[in-house]
Amino acid sequence: MTHAVKYHPGMMLMEQYVEGTLSADVALAVATHIDLCPHCQRLCQDLHNDHGSQLAQLEPALSHNETEFEQMLAFITEQAPQQKPVKRVQGEMVTVTINNREFKIPRALSRMAQQHGKWLQLGGIATAKLPAGDKLHVSLLYINKGTEVPNHTHLGMELTLVLSGRICDENGEYGAGDLLINSPDDTHTPHTKADEDCLCLSVLSAPLKFNKGLVRLLNPLQQFFY
Ligand SMILES: [Zn+2]
Numbered sequence: 001m002t003h004a005v006k007y008h009p010g011m012m013l014m015e016q017y018v019e020g021t022l023s024a025d026v027a028l029a030v031a032t033h034i035d036l037c038p039h040c041q042r043l044c045q046d047l048h049n050d051h052g053s054q055l056a057q058l059e060p061a062l063s064h065n066e067t068e069f070e071q072m073l074a075f076i077t078e079q080a081p082q083q084k085p086v087k088r089v090q091g092e093m094v095t096v097t098i099n100n101r102e103f104k105i106p107r108a109l110s111r112m113a114q115q116h117g118k119w120l121q122l123g124g125i126a127t128a129k130l131p132a133g134d135k136l137h138v139s140l141l142y143i144n145k146g147t148e149v150p151n152h153t154h155l156g157m158e159l160t161l162v163l164s165g166r167i168c169d170e171n172g173e174y175g176a177g178d179l180l181i182n183s184p185d186d187t188h189t190p191h192t193k194a195d196e197d198c199l200c201l202s203v204l205s206a207p208l209k210f211n212k213g214l215v216r217l218l219n220p221l222q223q224f225f226y
Contacts, residue, residue: 003175003176003177005033005036005037005038005039005040005175005176005177005178006172006174006175006178007172007174007178007179007180008033008037008039008040008179009029009030009033009040009179009181010181013026013030014030014040014043014044014047015047017030017031017034017044018044018047018048018051019051023135023136024132025132025135025136025138025203026136026159026203028108028109028112028132028138028201028203029159029161029179029201029203030179031108031109032106032108032109032161032163032201033161033177033179034108035106035107035108035109036106036163036176036177037177093105093110094110094111094113094114096113096116096128096140096199098119098126098128098140098142098199099126099142099144099197101197103163103164103199104164105163106163109163109201112130112131112132112138113130113140115130115131116128116129116130116139116140117129117130117131119142123147124143124144124145124146124147124192125141125142125143125144125147125149126141126142127139127140127141127142127202128140135205136203136204136205137202137203137204137205138201138202138203138204139201139202139204140163140199140200140201140202141160141199141200141201141202142197142198142199142200143165143167143190143191143192143197143198143200144192144197145192145193145194145195145196145197146192146193146194147191147192147197148189148190148191149189149190149191150189150210151187151188151189151210152187152188152189152208152209152210153184153185153186153187153208153209154182154183154184154185154186154204154206154208154209155184155206155208155209156184156204156205156206157181157182157183157184157203157204157205157206158180158181158182158183158186158202158203158204158205158208159179159180159181159182159201159202159203159204160174160179160180160182160190160200160201160202160203161177161178161179161180161200161201161202162174162175162176162177162178162179162180162198162199162200163176163199163200163201164176164198164199165192165196165197165198165199166192166193166196166198167190167191167192167198167200168190168191168192168193169188169189169190169191170188170189171188
């Protein structure tokens with residue numbers, strides 16, 4: 001991969017990811033970013049090591065209650081064989097096809113991407129829901145070349161991870177692995193260039209609010225994205 005990832009999750013998200021305190025949907029976006037980003041792979045490993053040594057210090061206290069500790073170990077051991085087949089599935093290259101284009105899906109997202117819902121298309125934009133989390137809206141978002149997503153504000157948090165291709169907005173240009181985080185105050189008009197389409201993972205906590213055009217035309221668009 002020639003593209004150098006420029007936009008990372010940031011230290012706070014990475015720490016929460018390693019501690020396992022992120023919501024499953026945000027963790028999915030961070031894990032997929034890590035798959036695409038050598039920098040964050042190293043950071044994640046360092047944080048894991050730090051976190052591991054912190055846990056090791058807690059261990060004497062835990063072993064006081066040996067029965068409980070043994071039960072927990074037994075539980076972990078019991079779970080382990082079940083996880084193995086999943087890992088093997090993840091080792092295979094999963095692809096998603098849209099607009100006659102086949103996109104390779106990063107390992108962390110492959111199991112979820114295989115279960116994507118029907119593609120809904122509107123102009124050059126297509127979305128397919130993923131059967132992820134309970135609270136957030138998680139989908140694959142395809143934007144054909146030379147297409148603009150209408151200018152919008154965010155009613156909640158918007159995470160966009162570029163999986164393939166390139167997308168631009170008022171703030172910059174993003175390629176595979178780049179993670180855009182937009183909060184309720186941010187307004188932007190994402191678009192693709194004339195010669196390159198783009199596939200993203202999108203995580204939304206609330207619908208987008210479109211700022212231009214006729215309200216009756218934009219309302220269905222809002223539902224389309226959420
Ligand atoms: Zn990164």
